[in-house]
Amino acid sequence: MKVFHSIAELEQAVGTHLGYSDWHTVTQQQIDTFAEATGDHQWxxxxxxxxxxGPFGTTIAHGYLTLSLVPMLSWQVYTVEGIRMGVNYGANKVRFPSPVPVDSKIRAGVEIVSVTPGGxxxxxxxxxxxEREGGDKPACVADTVSVLVP
Known part of the structure; x- marks a missing residue:
């Protein structure tokens, strides 16, 4: 995990790929629990x-389930010390180029795009x-926006 000791140090990482999270297995129980929580019970x-x-030969994770794992996976990649809190502010762009079949292993790579005062x-x-282990395309690409409060 990459540890930044300040916002200023994080600013120096703009344009840098920070690394990858651990692999996470997406189980049917996780998919079912997400379906229960969101009311999305599509077959x-x-x-x-x-x-x-069906077209994938097995069940697949909801795209938004994959997206909901982004905070957990991202915080395995980096952290910023000296902040009081971090808040998810949204996303500028989200795409789901390929599915995540049940029992797939996924991980997240993180690149810092920008750090600007605001919010x-x-x-x-x-x-x-x-990315999905063995996949040829990403499962999800998201430009996430967080607000870090020093």
Whole structure:
């Protein structure tokens, strides 16, 4: 994990790829729990028998489940010391180029795009690329925006 000791040090990392998170296995239980929480029970996610005959041969994670894992995965890559709090502010762009079949292992790579004053602290835009082990395209690419308050 990359540790930045200040916002100023983080600013020096703009344009830098910081590394990768640990691998995380996306289980059917996790997919089902996400479906329960969001009300999205589409068969491609929760009906194993039907999904077996579908386009992916198995159930797949919701795109927004993959996106919801971005904070957990990103904070395995880097942290900033000397801040009171960090708040998710949103995303400038999100894409889901490929599916995440059940029991896939995913990890996130993080690049710092910008660090600018704003929002009561500093807005940090990080390009997070979630890849699937053995996949040829990313599962998710998101330009996330966080506000770090010193």
């Amino acid at each position: 491609i996610h929760v009906d194993s028998a039907r999904a077996e005959k 009561g602290g500093y807005q940090v835009v990080a390009r997070v690329t979630v």
